[in-house]
Amino acid sequence: MIYILYSNDYEVFLGGNYLPENDVLISTTENILKSCEEIGVPMTFFCDLTCLWRYRELGYTEFPDAVEQQLVQTIRSGHDVQTHIHPHWLDTEISYGKNGSTSYKVDPSKFLMGNWSPEDGTSLRDFCVGIYTKAKQHLEDLLIPIDSNYECMAYRAGGYGVQPNSGDIYSALQNSGYKIDSSIVPGMTYETEVNRIDFTKVPSLGNYSIDPDKGLTRASDTGVFEIPVLALRKGEARWPLAKAFFRKVIKSFLSREKRKRLGYPIQMSHAPAKDNTLTQQLLAEFKIIRDGWYMLELGEDADLMMDVATRYIDQYKNDNTDLYVSISCHSKSMNPRILKAFKKFHRQLDSLYGSHLKAITFKEAEQFLKQEMKVS
Ligand SMILES: [Zn+2]
Numbered sequence: 001m002i003y004i005l006y007s008n009d010y011e012v013f014l015g016g017n018y019l020p021e022n023d024v025l026i027s028t029t030e031n032i033l034k035s036c037e038e039i040g041v042p043m044t045f046f047c048d049l050t051c052l053w054r055y056r057e058l059g060y061t062e063f064p065d066a067v068e069q070q071l072v073q074t075i076r077s078g079h080d081v082q083t084h085i086h087p088h089w090l091d092t093e094i095s096y097g098k099n100g101s102t103s104y105k106v107d108p109s110k111f112l113m114g115n116w117s118p119e120d121g122t123s124l125r126d127f128c129v130g131i132y133t134k135a136k137q138h139l140e141d142l143l144i145p146i147d148s149n150y151e152c153m154a155y156r157a158g159g160y161g162v163q164p165n166s167g168d169i170y171s172a173l174q175n176s177g178y179k180i181d182s183s184i185v186p187g188m189t190y191e192t193e194v195n196r197i198d199f200t201k202v203p204s205l206g207n208y209s210i211d212p213d214k215g216l217t218r219a220s221d222t223g224v225f226e227i228p229v230l231a232l233r234k235g236e237a238r239w240p241l242a243k244a245f246f247r248k249v250i251k252s253f254l255s256r257e258k259r260k261r262l263g264y265p266i267q268m269s270h271a272p273a274k275d276n277t278l279t280q281q282l283l284a285e286f287k288i289i290r291d292g293w294y295m296l297e298l299g300e301d302a303d304l305m306m307d308v309a310t311r312y313i314d315q316y317k318n319d320n321t322d323l324y325v326s327i328s329c330h331s332k333s334m335n336p337r338i339l340k341a342f343k344k345f346h347r348q349l350d351s352l353y354g355s356h357l358k359a360i361t362f363k364e365a366e367q368f369l370k371q372e373m374k375v376s
Pocket residue numbers: 009011048084086157158159
């Protein structure tokens with residue numbers, strides 16, 4: 001069976017938001033929930049809990065209250081909620097501007113969990129255990145009264161940041177009762193002033209377990225079960241990306257629609273400057289095509305998503321074992337065109353693979369894996 005796990009990194013912009021938080025996260029999520037209902041699929045919301053804790057600590061309770069109300073609603077509607085941690089929030093200053101906009105003052109060295117060295121002498125592993133346990137407790141206290149079977153046991157690292165010191169991170173996850181991780185994006189490399197990722201040497205398998213003592217490059221039978229985020233490795237996505245580029249060129253001749261941004265990322269200390277020139281944009285597009293690496297984040301081009309997803313599934317599916325595939329999105333980046341493409345994409349996947357494919361939550365994945373003794 002091919003299991004598709006639609007997932008959502010449920011968070012505001014980490015640099016700042018042009019609109020009130022509710023417009024950036026709550027309303028956009030409502031629209032996604034409607035789309036999920038239309039196509040009959042569940043979604044797992046990886047909630048950025050450290051953000052909620054910091055808001056409350058600084059006396060801003062309205063936004064975390066609205067988030068919790070929405071999480072309760074998603075569980076009532078058959079979706080799932082799991083843990084997403086951006087640890088820099090523990091130390092972030094929040095300022096409100098005009099019309100409910102926000103900006104955040106951040107220490108970039110605190111972005112990656114594995115870079116923390118707590119001043120009180122706590123080890124990195126114990127620091128991680130503290131946060132993962134608090135997050136699990138927070139979600140279970142909130143959601144078990146709604147669904148007595150609810151369990152927090154899956155994790156997605158903020159910014160996919162499970163490096164450096166991944167041994168401490170995975171050992172802490174295991175120790176805090178997390179059974180599934182979905183932070184690995186095969187083939188991804190990323191280096192900014194805050195984040196550093198190298199997933200070029202992770203196992204070329206659909207799923208595997210991560211043993212904290214063996215690191216990220218070796219598949220294991222025991223440890224934390226990995227459901228990677230769907231991505232084609234370097235070179236594999238050249239043709240799908242080239243086709244998508246030509247579709248985009250034709251489309252942009254037909255429409256001159258301006259994209260509206262609701263916020264800006266953590267890498268920018270201020271709002272982004274003007275768009276690049278056409279030549280710069282073209283060069284950037286060609287570089288992306290030449291690299292041929294592509295991560296499937298729900299986007300506006302359903303044909304590209306279909307092209308990439310079928311290549312990935314056909315590469316990793318195996319008649320003897322189930323394949324668990326995670327596809328990611330962010331509420332804050334959603335717009336009506338993405339929602340339309342999402343529905344088209346899922347309907348196409350459904351008609352291509354028929355009864356061999358099913359959309360499930362992380363909680364359901366855990367139940368299936370338990371039956372097969374792949375998680376304890
Ligand atoms: Zn995030």
